[in-house]
Each structure stands twice: as structure tokens, then as C-alpha cells.
Amino acid sequence: MAISIDTRYLSDICINDPAMISELLSEWVEDTGRKIEILRTRLSANDAKGLFNTLHELKTSFFMLGYSDAIRGCEEILAALDKQGTISTNDIDRLADFRDKTIGELHALSLLRSDR
Secondary structure: OOOOOOOHHHHHHOOOOHHHHHHHHHHHHHHHHHHHHHHHHHHHOOOHHHHHHHHHHHHHHHHHOOOHHHHHHHHHHHHHHHHHOOOOHHHHHHHHHHHHHHHHHHHHOOOOOOOO
């Protein structure tokens, strides 16, 4: 099932240049993958401040693509972190799933090179 993303913001900042959009999306894939791994490391280290910062960065990454479900998911996990002082591996897995769905949709829209 297709997810709801909106690439208008990305298109605007890339002046509707398909090559630039593709390059930014490739960087988005790499960057969000790193952020997910950083979250796992910070969870293992019980680094609440680091988790908070990286969750905000990931939320901003999803915002660039207008993926409201992922943005809302980040907000829910941030609220859980604020309330409990930590998050769970399931929370991080949920964010990784949002990322995977985004990548799938970008491929379906032919916005991402097939080697990603």
C-alpha cells in the first residue's frame, strides 16, 4: 500500500531539477539510515539527550518529505522519551519501518535510483 508523502517542498528547494532531487533523496536514504543506527547506539548507552537530538533530526528528515505518519510517530516517541526517560528498540524499529516504507514509495514514484 502506498504511503502519503509530499515532495513539493523538496522539489521547491531543488528548483524542480530531477538530478538534484535524486541526489538529495540518495543522501536522505544514507542520512536516515545513519540516524537509525545512531538511535540504536544511544539507546544502548542510555543517552537520553542524544536520543532526543537524533529523534528531532529524524523528524526533520521526514518533514522534508511531508510524511505525516512518520512525523507523528517521531512526536509520539519523543513524548515517550520525555515521560519515561528512554525509548525501546520497538520504537526504533517503528522508525526504521517508516524509513523503509518511504524508500519503497520513492522507488514507486521513480524518484530514487534503483541502486538505493
